[in-house]
Amino acid sequence: MEIKREVLGPARSNPSSPGRPDPRSPAASDFRARQLMARDLLRGDLEGEALERYVQESVLTTTVEKAVSWARGNSFFPLTFGLACCAMEWMHVIASRVDLGRFGWEASRASPRQADLIILSGRVSVKMAPVVRRIWDQMLEPKYAISMGACCSSTGVFNNYALVASDKFMPIDVHVPGCPPRPEAVAHGIIRLREKVQNTDKSGWRERYDAVGTEEVLSEETIAAQSAADAAINVFPGGDTAGA
Amino acid sequence: MPDATGLELIAHELRDANADAILGTEFQRRRAVLLAAPDHVPTVIKALMDKGYTFVTSVHGVDYYPEEPRLGVLYELLDMRAVDRISVKARVSTEDPRMPTIVDLFPGAEWPEREVYDMFGVVFEGHPDMRRILMPEDFEGFPQRRDFPTGGEPVLFTYNEENSYGKYQ
Amino acid sequence: MTTVDASDYRKREESISYSAESAGMGETHELLTLNIGPHHPATHGVLRLLATLEGEVVRDVKPIVGYVHTGIEKTCEDKAYWKVIPCIERMDYLSYYFNAMAFCGAVEDLLDVEVPPRAQYLRVIHLELNRIASHLLWLGTSALDLGAISMFWYCLRERETVLDLFEMSSGQRMHTRYFQVGGVIEDIPRGFAAKVRQFCKEMPTRADQYADLLQKNQIVFERLHETCLLDEQTLLSLGVTGPLLRAAGNPWDLRKAAPYSSYDHFDFKIPVGTVGDNYDRYRVRQAELYESTKIIEQALEGLPEGPHITTDRKVALPPRHELATSMEALIHHFKLVTEGFRVPPGEAYHAIEGPRGELGCFVRSDGSSKPARVHMRDPSFTHMQALAPMVKDSYVADLIATLAMLDPILGGIDR
Numbered sequence: 001m002e003i004k005r006e007v008l009g010p011a012r013s014n015p016s017s018p019g020r021p022d023p024r025s026p027a028a029s030d031f032r033a034r035q036l037m038a039r040d041l042l043r044g045d046l047e048g049e050a051l052e053r054y055v056q057e058s059v060l061t062t063t064v065e066k067a068v069s070w071a072r073g074n075s076f077f078p079l080t081f082g083l084a085c086c087a088m089e090w091m092h093v094i095a096s097r098v099d100l101g102r103f104g105w106e107a108s109r110a111s112p113r114q115a116d117l118i119i120l121s122g123r124v125s126v127k128m129a130p131v132v133r134r135i136w137d138q139m140l141e142p143k144y145a146i147s148m149g150a151c152c153s154s155t156g157v158f159n160n161y162a163l164v165a166s167d168k169f170m171p172i173d174v175h176v177p178g179c180p181p182r183p184e185a186v187a188h189g190i191i192r193l194r195e196k197v198q199n200t201d202k203s204g205w206r207e208r209y210d211a212v213g214t215e216e217v218l219s220e221e222t223i224a225a226q227s228a229a230d231a232a233i234n235v236f237p238g239g240d241t242a243g244a
Numbered sequence: 245m246p247d248a249t250g251l252e253l254i255a256h257e258l259r260d261a262n263a264d265a266i267l268g269t270e271f272q273r274r275r276a277v278l279l280a281a282p283d284h285v286p287t288v289i290k291a292l293m294d295k296g297y298t299f300v301t302s303v304h305g306v307d308y309y310p311e312e313p314r315l316g317v318l319y320e321l322l323d324m325r326a327v328d329r330i331s332v333k334a335r336v337s338t339e340d341p342r343m344p345t346i347v348d349l350f351p352g353a354e355w356p357e358r359e360v361y362d363m364f365g366v367v368f369e370g371h372p373d374m375r376r377i378l379m380p381e382d383f384e385g386f387p388q389r390r391d392f393p394t395g396g397e398p399v400l401f402t403y404n405e406e407n408s409y410g411k412y413q
Numbered sequence: 414m415t416t417v418d419a420s421d422y423r424k425r426e427e428s429i430s431y432s433a434e435s436a437g438m439g440e441t442h443e444l445l446t447l448n449i450g451p452h453h454p455a456t457h458g459v460l461r462l463l464a465t466l467e468g469e470v471v472r473d474v475k476p477i478v479g480y481v482h483t484g485i486e487k488t489c490e491d492k493a494y495w496k497v498i499p500c501i502e503r504m505d506y507l508s509y510y511f512n513a514m515a516f517c518g519a520v521e522d523l524l525d526v527e528v529p530p531r532a533q534y535l536r537v538i539h540l541e542l543n544r545i546a547s548h549l550l551w552l553g554t555s556a557l558d559l560g561a562i563s564m565f566w567y568c569l570r571e572r573e574t575v576l577d578l579f580e581m582s583s584g585q586r587m588h589t590r591y592f593q594v595g596g597v598i599e600d601i602p603r604g605f606a607a608k609v610r611q612f613c614k615e616m617p618t619r620a621d622q623y624a625d626l627l628q629k630n631q632i633v634f635e636r637l638h639e640t641c642l643l644d645e646q647t648l649l650s651l652g653v654t655g656p657l658l659r660a661a662g663n664p665w666d667l668r669k670a671a672p673y674s675s676y677d678h679f680d681f682k683i684p685v686g687t688v689g690d691n692y693d694r695y696r697v698r699q700a701e702l703y704e705s706t707k708i709i710e711q712a713l714e715g716l717p718e719g720p721h722i723t724t725d726r727k728v729a730l731p732p733r734h735e736l737a738t739s740m741e742a743l744i745h746h747f748k749l750v751t752e753g754f755r756v757p758p759g760e761a762y763h764a765i766e767g768p769r770g771e772l773g774c775f776v777r778s779d780g781s782s783k784p785a786r787v788h789m790r791d792p793s794f795t796h797m798q799a800l801a802p803m804v805k806d807s808y809v810a811d812l813i814a815t816l817a818m819l820d821p822i823l824g825g826i827d828r
Contacts, residue, residue, distance in 0.1 A: 085503055091554075095565070131451050157499060158484060162379075273761070300652065305788070331762070377479060378478065
């Protein structure tokens with residue numbers, strides 16, 4: 001069957017409308033060319049130099065770290081852990097409207113030894129805090145924690161004898177505010193954690209103010225003096241978190 | 245609720261049975277309360293259960309600070325046939341916070357009495373399992389008493405943030 | 414069990430009543446103490462069960478609670494009456510409107526303030542919607558415990574619709590602060606009634622679908638039928654009310670026995686079981702879904718016109734447009750927001766029928782603008798006492814199923 005193709009004329013009235021690639025841009029003609037090359041590859045017609053060029057163009061090179069953190073960020077195993085009201089909203093995150101499976105995180109593990117994310121969904125009372133700490137200690141590195149809701153980040157609505165803020169006894173990566181936070185808010189927190197894990201976190205002020213590369217470089221003597229002063233007052237020298 | 249006269253009749257009956265069981269009655273906005281002496285609470289409740297108030301809905305603890313005797317224990321009774329409620333109040337002081345238990349009459353009062361012990365310190369004699377229920381086992385103090393501080397974190401402002409726990413000195 | 418090792422843990426274990434020697438089992442049988450810990454996928458919340466097992470058979474179970482104790486009642490003593498409502502709502506976190514209703518009912522008893530009929534009907538609509546949402550989550554998580562995992566997604570899909578309705582009327586999905594002393598905080602927006610009607614049209618069909626999945630399913634039947642019975646007298650002596658008591662055959666429901674908030678205007682039935690086993694408890698709650706839908710439809714039909722909160726300005730805030738014109742309204746607004754209304758001294762206990770049973774609130778006021786004592790009588794707290802007699806001599810799997818059918822909410826138990 002003969003298919004007639006004709007090249008369309010120059011761009012329509014608004015070349016910057018989204019969703020329609022500008023035919024004048026190099027990407028469009030490249031795309032057609034690459035389509036034809038892919039078709040030839042599948043038929044086995046691509047040979048020699050064209051084949052080599054095709055393979056080079058379709059291979060992505062990256063560092064092992066980036067690849068591993070990309071995989072890690074997309075395959076978290078959260079711990080099935082629900083404390084109080086935020087657990088009801090956490091169940092709604094897992095449910096179909098805001099689907100945790102979209103991020104690949106639907107495989108919740110019941111055992112802390114097999115999980116790598118603990119979501120503190122609810123208020124942590126003084127009786128429960130040692131239990132949570134023990135569960136956190138049982139998790140294997142690399143492990144992350146999301147503190148969901150106001151009650152575990154600070155003590156939320158209840159500022160009294162019975163509650164304790166979670167970052168007093170364990171390190172937390174992302175705090176999600178709300179009482180309880182909407183499932184969409186929790187999804188935002190999840191995306192931020194994922195960015196953090198995949199090292200694509202662009203929330204630092206240098207990125208926001210376009211100031212990357214403006215770090216001050218201290219001279220050797222200043223660094224030595226500062227670490228001496230540090231060691232004098234700090235029990236744990238910088239970077240050692242074994243006691244945390 | 246039994247109305248005011250009904251309440252008085254019940255109080256008189258119970259007082260006839262046992263002279264120092266009932267210390268008084270309160271009737272306020274359709275709520276009938278019998279004031280009982282702490283040691284006679286099981287007999288009063290048994291008599292009320294025989295009258296038909298067979299269901300002990302709840303056991304509340306109250307701290308009447310600064311009125312003495314400070315600690316009050318309220319029993320809410322419900323008559324399911326006549327749909328009637330009556331309450332029994334007993335007050336003990338903090339120096340001697342002991343009362344007999346009603347668990348033999350109504351096994352469902354076991355946990356509420358443990359909660360009153362946990363929160364106020366009222367010891368129910370004869371209770372099978374007098375332990376703390378909501379607070380950790382080794383907690384000291386009785387949280388719901390009025391002189392126990394609410395606790396919590398102080399709110400940080402610029403004038404007091406120097407002394408907070410996380411500030412790098 | 415030999416007690417040569419008298420360590421602290423063993424001493425604490427001695428509070429478990431059953432022991433091998435007294436049963437004459439001798440040295441060939443051994444009792445295993447299993448800690449079904451506070452963190453467990455099948456305990457509904459942070460509940461710790463010390464189960465004494467002989468093989469797979471549960472001989473005794475001791476629930477240990479307190480892992481989510483928040484000191485809500487103590488916190489409420491520091492807050493003005495209208496500020497207590499957000500705190501008290503977070504107690505039983507699945508039936509938040511009921512917590513607020515019990516507290517507002519107690520304070521209205523103390524204040525002797527009249528709730529307008531429109532507010533009563535709106536309260537009924539939201540209470541029954543919350544009852545449906547609570548039962549749906551119970552159904553989803555119980556089926557999850559039994560192994561029917563896809564029920565979870567179906568029930569939560571329904572629950573999303575209900576939470577959307579709550580968001581429409583009050584702005585929040587959970588813990589909405591919608592009930593205030595004297596009525597409700599705001600009238601319903603335009604379009605709310607139509608959306609609720611549409612939900613009520615769909616709900617019975619959906620409930621039928623859930624029933625089709627589970628009711629005649631052989632596995633569910635074998636798991637739940639004739640397991641963990643408890644007769645009505647024992648339940649009454651343990652203080653159990655609500656669907657558990659109704660499953661045993663006693664038609665006690667505060668909505669019919671002592672109607673509050675215009676429940677006597679509506680025509681609905683009380684589902685009652687016969688035997689009191691797990692299957693009856695499941696069927697009773699499933700049937701309550703239909704009854705609640707009927708109540709909501711009737712309430713929408715008969716929704717009267719009028720104010721949505723009491724017109725007593727000493728208790729309820731005046732409408733905002735009055736603040737620009739009336740000096741008294743401004744003063745009332747100021748006093749109510751800064752200090753709050755004062756309640757004459759007295760004590761009140763107000764009980765309502767929550768999704769789990771009788772939810773009561775005891776309020777003692779000493780004449781100031783802050784309550785002197787707020788104590789909630791939570792149904793799950795007393796129901797946990799009934800767990801041990803129920804699961805005695807059943808299997809561990811029945812323990813899990815019974816815990817699901819008991820519908821405990823640890824926020825209410827621990828407060």
